[in-house]
Amino acid sequence: MKSSQRSKTTLSVVLGIICIIYVLPMVVVVLNSFKLNTYVKTDTFAIPTGEMWAGFSNFTKGMTFGNYPFAASAGYSVLITVVSTALILLFTSMAAWFIARVDDKVSRIVYYLCVFSMVVPFQMVMFTLSKTADTLKLNTPWTIPVVYLGFGAGLAIFMFVGFVKSIPLEIEEAAAIDGAGPVKTFFLVVLPMLKPTLISVGILEIMWVWNDYLLPYLVLDRTKYMTIPIHIQFLKGSYGTVDLGATMALILLSIIPVIVFYLLCQKHIIKGVAAGAVKG
Amino acid sequence: MATVSLRHIVKIYPNSGETKKHKITNLKVTEEGVLAVQDFNLEIADQEFIVLVGPSGCGKSTTLRMVAGLEEISKGELYIDDKLMNDVAPKDRDIAMVFQNYALYPHMTVRQNMEFPLKLRKVPKDEIDRAVDQAAEVLGITQYLDRKPKALSGGQRQRVAIGRAIVREPKVLLMDEPLSNLDAKLRNQMRAEIIKLRQRIHATFIYVTHDQTEAMTLGDRIVIMKDGVIQQIGTPQEVYDSPVNMFVAGFIGVPQMNFYDGNLIKSASGKYSVVVDGAEIELSAEKQKNLTDHKVPEQAVTVGVRPEHITLKEVPGKMIKGTVDVSELMGSSVHLHINACGKDGVIIVPTLDLKGNKTFTMGSPIEFTFGGDVAHVFAKESGKNLEFSNDTVQE
Ligand SMILES: Nc1ncnc2c1ncn2[C@@H]1O[C@H](COP(=O)(O)OP(=O)(O)OP(=O)(O)O)[C@@H](O)[C@H]1O
Numbered sequence A: 001m002k003s004s005q006r007s008k009t010t011l012s013v014v015l016g017i018i019c020i021i022y023v024l025p026m027v028v029v030v031l032n033s034f035k036l037n038t039y040v041k042t043d044t045f046a047i048p049t050g051e052m053w054a055g056f057s058n059f060t061k062g063m064t065f066g067n068y069p070f071a072a073s074a075g076y077s078v079l080i081t082v083v084s085t086a087l088i089l090l091f092t093s094m095a096a097w098f099i100a101r102v103d104d105k106v107s108r109i110v111y112y113l114c115v116f117s118m119v120v121p122f123q124m125v126m127f128t129l130s131k132t133a134d135t136l137k138l139n140t141p142w143t144i145p146v147v148y149l150g151f152g153a154g155l156a157i158f159m160f161v162g163f164v165k166s167i168p169l170e171i172e173e174a175a176a177i178d179g180a181g182p183v184k185t186f187f188l189v190v191l192p193m194l195k196p197t198l199i200s201v202g203i204l205e206i207m208w209v210w211n212d213y214l215l216p217y218l219v220l221d222r223t224k225y226m227t228i229p230i231h232i233q234f235l236k237g238s239y240g241t242v243d244l245g246a247t248m249a250l251i252l253l254s255i256i257p258v259i260v261f262y263l264l265c266q267k268h269i270i271k272g273v274a275a276g277a278v279k280g
Numbered sequence B: 001m002a003t004v005s006l007r008h009i010v011k012i013y014p015n016s017g018e019t020k021k022h023k024i025t026n027l028k029v030t031e032e033g034v035l036a037v038q039d040f041n042l043e044i045a046d047q048e049f050i051v052l053v054g055p056s057g058c059g060k061s062t063t064l065r066m067v068a069g070l071e072e073i074s075k076g077e078l079y080i081d082d083k084l085m086n087d088v089a090p091k092d093r094d095i096a097m098v099f100q101n102y103a104l105y106p107h108m109t110v111r112q113n114m115e116f117p118l119k120l121r122k123v124p125k126d127e128i129d130r131a132v133d134q135a136a137e138v139l140g141i142t143q144y145l146d147r148k149p150k151a152l153s154g155g156q157r158q159r160v161a162i163g164r165a166i167v168r169e170p171k172v173l174l175m176d177e178p179l180s181n182l183d184a185k186l187r188n189q190m191r192a193e194i195i196k197l198r199q200r201i202h203a204t205f206i207y208v209t210h211d212q213t214e215a216m217t218l219g220d221r222i223v224i225m226k227d228g229v230i231q232q233i234g235t236p237q238e239v240y241d242s243p244v245n246m247f248v249a250g251f252i253g254v255p256q257m258n259f260y261d262g263n264l265i266k267s268a269s270g271k272y273s274v275v276v277d278g279a280e281i282e283l284s285a286e287k288q289k290n291l292t293d294h295k296v297p298e299q300a301v302t303v304g305v306r307p308e309h310i311t312l313k314e315v316p317g318k319m320i321k322g323t324v325d326v327s328e329l330m331g332s333s334v335h336l337h338i339n340a341c342g343k344d345g346v347i348i349v350p351t352l353d354l355k356g357n358k359t360f361t362m363g364s365p366i367e368f369t370f371g372g373d374v375a376h377v378f379a380k381e382s383g384k385n386l387e388f389s390n391d392t393v394q395e
């Protein structure tokens, strides 16, 4: 009894420390986004009070800085994130359903290719990719989701296949007998059952695409299109000096949507939506 | 109106590496693959209730799934109402199926589950509501219509599954062990409800079970299968009274039929008798005729007698000796587990017959006999009932 309690306490302390380590950078970002630029370097960990307090000036500065409108970057970020995630969820769930249910050579090969793509680092393919993307005109915010679909498919298919395999086949057979063809079976029966995985994969992909810097930087035509991470990076540039206060403010702006989104979805991530379909 | 004909239906699962390497089934394995169902022939009349019964792995589900269209028919023809169904999609066969694990749609409420087949068939809304309400009424699930399946008990889920199957009034209703996930009490109750259901809906039923009690109580006719081969097709009475082989004899009836080694002898006047443990019992006239018709010669046989047909009444010269192992009082009767002729067996004695008589304890000697009308005579080698087939005939 005693020893188990002690180990629990130890665990709590360790986890608490890890938690602080994780949260600290965020806190620093929040603190410094309300601090005047001159104090960011000297009093990095100080709470912005009195003369350090910058109010929202960092935010307005950041958003109006340079000759590229921040609203456009934000708009492109939203567009790319939403479209890419939607494409990934739709196509990979369908592909995973096929792979999980059709047990032949082709589907197995496709599956292993997808799994393999997860272990190939982006840096290995980035130059050929940006060249190819240019040639295929995938270098606009409307077409870059295709590139994301390719990169996101591996993990998504891996996760969906695992879940589909846990769904009893009888449910789909019941649908076939009830009069649903493959399309209706997928959209009316299988897809709703995939909801927990749709949400998990969705969150992962949204965070990845939203925060991604390298891929849009290499692929997008930078003179015309920027995303928030690229925009933030361009805050330095011109003067050689960096307005850290403004940078922090924009970083804060860019992570708020992700955090809000995560909190909203958290309650939907319920395991075992399929529970009750078959004998529990 | 729906008749179903299965003609020479065969199901072959292609050989996988495993089945080739070690013999993992009792099923026949050919070059083409594993024969899960062999030459299945059955003509099902309109609104008949057919039960497929047999031990695990005998091909019951496979057969049912071929009728449903979920499994391809390797060879043979399936007709529903004289229309060839081999290549018709499940949804166009006008059948419904109830699965062992219910297979309800987890994200839909009970009402949505039951509406689903009708909605897909584009039935008008008011008709759907009427059909669903009526089916829910019949099955007593009206108060659960707005719940999700996971908030229901096993019995309630199975009712919903049945409800979903009957709302669209299918021609043929297929059920694959629908009650086997329920506890004993609920199973009895649901069995009674299925019997009631039958009177209310005019479908042809094909029902799969491995439980012989379900088979006997539900079926108009029973199909007994083993290792992919039909053993016997008949009414419950027929398969009980005249099992064609030892497998059927042992499968139908609880407790199991007792089997004893014995001899079939023929008197000078041509009368057949069986001799077990020195007791000579002359067979009944009907059995005499069957055996004579098949020209069955004298031979060593296995004699089968059901526990409920054995009697302790004294008949001089016809008693078989044994010892009691266990005596179980079941209420109206006593089950005596005995050992006789080197074989374990069971005798059912009505409690009334034992009144005032001694009680049996472990090891006490017992003498019993049976009548010539209840003895079944099986060939030693093939296990076939000699009354109905004779492949030991010596010309
Ligand atoms: N895909 C398959 N490949 C090879 N053999 C199979 C396949 N599916 C089923 N079988 C075999 O076919 C036989 C019949 O299976 P089936 O499911 O019809 O049995 P069942 O009578 O319904 O048994 P149970 O009472 O356990 O449900 C089994 O021996 C099984 O091993």
Ligand SMILES: [Mg+2]
Pocket: B060, B061, B062, B176
């Ligand atoms: Mg089965």
